[in-house]
Amino acid sequence: MYTSSAIENTHLQPLKVGIIGGGVAGSTIALRLGEIGVDVTVLEQGPSLVNGPPFCHLHAGGNLYREISEQQCLTLLQQSIDTLKVYPLSANIRPTVIAVPKHDSGDPLDYLPRLSKLQAFYQQLVKQDPSNQVLGKPSDYYRLFTREEAQTLAKKHTPISINSLDDWLIPVAKHINFEQLKWPIILVQEYGLSAFRLAAIASLSFEKMPHCNIQTHCQVQHVQFQDQQWQVKTNQGHHQFDYLINAAGFQTGEIDDMAALTRERMVEFKAAYVAHWPEAVGHWPEVIFLGQRGTPNGMAQLTPYPGGYFQLHGMTKDITLFEHGLVKNTRHSAQPKLPEHLLNQARHKWHDFEVTQRSKKSISHLAQFLPQFASALPAGKPLYGAQQIPGDDPTLRAANVSFEKHNYVRAEIVKASSALRASDEIVKDLVAKGFVDKQALQLGHLFTHTKAVNNQAVCELAQRLAQERNYPIELALTN
Incomplete structure (x- = not known):
């Protein structure tokens, strides 16, 4: 069994990772990286995490979508199983x-x-x-x-x-x-x-993770690669990152434009x-x-x-x-x-x-x-x-990440259950570039913090988030 210190020791080099967007993709990626000791800062423009497009269904095998390929169905099933193991509550x-x-x-x-x-x-x-x-x-x-x-x-x-x-x-x-x-x-x-309970799980987990810094009400104003780092200006100040993850949801293209990168979506x-x-x-x-x-x-x-x-x-x-x-x-x-x-x-x-x-x-x-x-x-x-769909196929449901030069990554998920797969691909990239020890891959999906959160605390925070977002608290409760 790996101890928490063993998890943190998987991080090899000084590395500052910035994640633009604290939705289900950005939050899951931050939790995954924070657990292996990577210094992560999440820049979220809203008042709380996982506050983007609604989701209510795990879409385990994609059975709602007759038009999608069989391979997408199998991928969604695998991703859904992994998601339930990481966010069981x-x-x-x-x-x-x-x-x-x-x-x-x-x-x-x-x-x-x-x-x-x-x-x-x-x-x-x-x-x-x-x-x-x-x-x-x-x-x-x-x-x-x-x-x-x-x-x-x-x-x-x-x-x-x-x-x-x-x-x-x-x-x-x-x-x-x-x-x-x-x-x-x-x-x-x-x-x-x-969505409310997943937001609560993420928020409570981050409180226990010293490597993760969450900044809400944070609007990105400018992004530029300069002096071998990503320079990110926000309404709250200036940041420098070695590795930048664009998880801005439907506004992903706005960040791409700032970074002078092209993408079809x-x-x-x-x-x-x-x-x-x-x-x-x-x-x-x-x-x-x-x-x-x-x-x-x-x-x-x-x-x-x-x-x-x-x-x-x-x-x-x-x-x-x-x-x-x-x-x-x-x-x-x-x-x-x-x-x-x-x-x-x-x-x-x-x-x-x-x-x-x-x-x-x-x-x-x-x-x-x-x-x-x-x-x-x-x-x-x-x-x-608003939901982003990378590429030109409107039936695409199973998507995760795309990589650009200078350690710039897009987390382009369509369904919430794809967030974990996106985090896996990013960890593989960090390992390949020597930022993180390969042990991080061998450890797999530990997510010790998300699995250890208290059910009562999750329910209470989820109800509070529902109220703050002006929805009936029943939408935050279990069946």
């Missing part, structure tokens, strides 16, 4: 139900080859290392339910506690419109991921909505009704939280997606330019009428499949943000 442990509406061109059975390969891959990972069993038993990775089975479950009492996979489907079966769906429906072990602005449905009882899974993205029949996603609160996605242009919300950069700039009104929304400037209108539309979108959900009410401001 951030998980909302409940499965996801996937249903195909009758108006959709797909067939539920089209999923089976992918699910079988994911299940076999999960089984292989668990066989290699039993600690990888964080998504339940591999034999229970997915389960099909016929219409007849669901109708039988609809007649049962809603259980107080979950004792079988069947129990998860009972509240869904009691409310679902059977005539709107193709059968069977699929239950898969893809869990929820709490896209940015997409999206939003989810919060609804309160007090009539909801029992333990709900997440429920996904598939659909063609960008059309009126786009995917509908219901993410459950305690107390009858739900987060809603509707992949239509008048709910989650926005007209002109997906933009590319130009040859003149690495930063894609969102229309001014969407940029204002990304900067927390929403009109009340649009919040109400889109929230009601999201409720109606779900109610076509769950009729009684029509009584749900909007419950606060949207969860929103």
Whole structure:
């Protein structure tokens, strides 16, 4: 077993690392580097960590995305397992139900080859290392339910506690419109991921790490490579770094422009909505009704939280997606330019009428499949943000880092579960350049601080962060 002193001794040379952005990528990378003794400074423009685009789902095997490649699905599964091992208290442990509406061109059975390969891959990972069993038993990775089975479950009492996979489907079966769906429906072990609890875990962990310096409310104003170091000017002063990591999220291109570096990328602005449905009882899974993205029949996603609160996605242009919300950069700039009104929304400037209108539309979108959900009410401001997508493929989901000259690195994740893989690639680069001993790779994902945080402390801070960000505290609670 390695001691904490052994971890710190993996750092060989004097090295100052700067990370621009304290989102899930920047925070995870800082935790990984700080643990091996690297001097890290995080420059975060917001008031707290992990305060960027919302995430609520681990996307374990990418089963929400029919359009992505099989290899991306396998990569996402591996990344999701690693993420749960590093941030175990951030998980909302409940499965996801996937249903195909009758108006959709797909067939539920089209999923089976992918699910079988994911299940076999999960089984292989668990066989290699039993600690990888964080998504339940591999034999229970997915389960099909016929219409007849669901109708039988609809007649049962809603259980107080979950004792079988069947129990998860009972509240869904009691409310679902059977005539709107193709059968069977699929239950898969893809869990929820709490942004508020992950933010709390990161914040509490940094308090125990002397090598990590977190500066919030810190706006980067200028970046330049000069005298063999990166010179970074902010509203709080001037910094010099030997190694600079650009983890600025959708503003990554702005930092690239300052550093006189080119990059092809896209940015997409999206939003989810919060609804309160007090009539909801029992333990709900997440429920996904598939659909063609960008059309009126786009995917509908219901993410459950305690107390009858739900987060809603509707992949239509008048709910989650926005007209002109997906933009590319130009040859003149690495930063894609969102229309001014969407940029204002990304900067927390929403009109009340649009919040109400889109929230009601999201409720109606779900109610076509769950009729009684029509009584749900909007419950606060949207969860929103702009998401970067490196390259020119809008279906890309599994991404991590890119490297430039002079020790400049971009952390370009699309999904939260890719943050850990990004930190791995950066450690490999530091080892290859002689900054860090190769023992850092052999140690693997220790993350002793994130795994040691107190559950009560995490819950209390997560609720406080939810309140500070003007969301119901229920979004910070466990199921």
